[in-house]
Amino acid sequence: MSTHIVESKLIDNNIFLVIPSWGNLLGYPTLGKYAHHNVSKISQDLVIFLGGTECAVSTEKGTLYFLFGLGYYYLKFELQSGRYITDNRQLTGLILSDFVYDHLATSKNITLENEKDVIVSENLFKLPIDLSHKTETKKTFIQGTLMRNLFIPYKDVFLELMETIQNPQSFQIEKERHMILTTHWDFYNQILISKDMELKTNYLQATAGLNSISLGVDNILNQYFNSSQLKDIKDTVEHFKDAFSSIGYDPMYLFSIIENGAKFLRGGTPIPFTEETVSNKKPKESILISAQPYVxxxxxxxxxxxxxxxxxxxKSFVPNETVKYQPKESTSLKKPEVGEFRRKEEDFELRTMQRPFVGFKPLPTIPIDNLFEILTTLKKVVEEDYDIQSIGKTLEIARDNIKKEVLHANFLWDMSKYSNVYQRAESNIGLSFNEKEDLLREIDYWIKISQKHYDKF
Structure with a gap:
């Protein structure tokens, strides 16, 4: 790793940035793995970032571009079994090496050629969060363009992101430190995390499209930033968490996330880009202010x-069944056949993740004014293997009925999370074994903590 670094200033720049396909940007480096199984196909690999602080750092190898704030790496992919799986990772930072940044910056802008700070291209959507400096005509055009090309096609992803941000347990930078998606030369196509995240095993599990999720984020940040800068970066993440946790937004008009977010963010006045002549040979879009010296x-x-x-x-994916075992030269000693046992373990793990086909059944009546009975009925619906959409609807009804009697923020948020996810699932599909067990444990916990309030309801 390079040791000669030219320190650069942090720049406050509130921007909304989306990379529609991380794999397409990097030239599809890997399919990745999930639950010890190779991924066979990736259908979505979206990166969404609400950035507040940026910086360009010059090193002996080249320039690194940093962006800090709240981010989300969302995936939908297929395993060999043909089963589609969705996964995600929270992010607090993005590191782009100069060759990746320049590839982004030279992507042809599909529309809005006259708006230097707004980019709509095949590889990137980017705009300032604060559009107050735009005329009403320009704002209307930008809103329409983003709604058609981004917020409507990826509506479910943005709703999931906002639910995650508003979860009190998410983006806990004080406790879990940074989670950074990077194309740094030495950590290419990885997410770097800190030792404080080691116990969060779900985050550490391999997922599609990445080379790895590794420890080492503290080392790389300490190498490029001093303690004062690191505090400013941490403050940015916390400020964005507070701001976007507080805003209201219209699920049918998701551009309201940007509009309402601008009202809560401090230092939101956009910094104008300088009108410099760009080489006709390599025209570069102005993605980050810190990149202006390298235009x-x-x-x-x-x-x-x-x-x-x-x-x-x-095409490079090879199903396990077609991989032929090539034995070594025969010897008089025979190794224990542990591979077969491991394959059986992995097959069992995959089976417990598969969602079975189930028939439709009418839902039972959900109690209205008894918290314990509401949760008991919900548990019965899960135990009796109703389809996922019906379970999601039951969760929604149960949540609304509980709201009339008691306000328990974390309790209700969890119910909303499950309800929203399940109601968007396929029809006539039941919970997998693992999903069912996890949800029943959650409901048992809800029942346990509500029993002390039972007499009130």
Whole structure:
């Protein structure tokens, strides 16, 4: 790792940035793994980022671009079994090496060519969170463009992101430190986390599209930033968490996330980009303010990070059944056949994740004014293997009935989370074994903590 670093200033710049396909940006480096199984196909790999602080750092290897705030890496992918799975990772930072940044910055802007601070391209959506400096005509055009091309196609992802941000347990930077998606030369296509996240095993599990999720975020941040800068970065993440946890938004008009977010963010006055002449040979969009000094330079994509098409990557997938075991030369000693046992373990793990087909059954009547009976009925619906959409509807009704009697923020938030996810599931599909066990444990916990209030309801 390079040790010669030119320190750069942090710049406050509140921006909304979306990379529609992380794999497409990087040239599809890997399909990745999930639950000890190879991923066979990736259908969505979206990166959403609400950025508040940025910085460009020059090193011997080149320039690194940092963006800090609240982010979300969302995935929908397929395993060999044909089962689609969704997964996500919270992010507090993004590191782009210069060749990745320049690839982004030279993507053709599909619309809005005259708006230097707004980008709508194949690889990137970017705009300032505060649009108060725009005319009403321009704002209307930007709103319409983002709604058609981003918020409507990815509505469920944005709703999930906002639910995550508003969860009190999310983005706990004081406790869990940073979670940074990076294309740093030494940590290419990885998420770096701290030792404080080691116990959060769900986050550490491998997922689609990434080379790995690794420890080491503290080392890399301490190398590039001093203690005062690290405090400012931490303050940015906490401020964004507070702001976007507090805002209201219209689920049918998700651009309201940007509009209402601007009202809560401090230092939201946009910094105008300088009107500099850009080389006709390598025209670069102005993504980050800190990149302005490098607007005339261009870093080619290095050969050691080979690019390929999505089709080439998916064709490289080899199903386990077609992988032939090549024995070594025979010897008089025979090793224990532990591989077969491991495969059986993995097959069992995958089976417990699969959602079975179930028929539709009418829901029972959900009690109205008794907290304990509401939760008991909910548990019965889960135990009797109703379809996921019906379970989601039951959770919604139960939550609304409980709201009339008691206000328990974390309790109700968890019910809303499950309800929203399950009601968007496929029809006539039941919970997997693992999902059912996890949900029953949650409901048992809700019943336990509500029993002391039972006499009131």
């Amino acid at each position: 005339e330079s261009f870093r080619e994509w290095p050969d050691n990070f080979r690019r390929q098409s999505k089709e080439q990557l998916e």
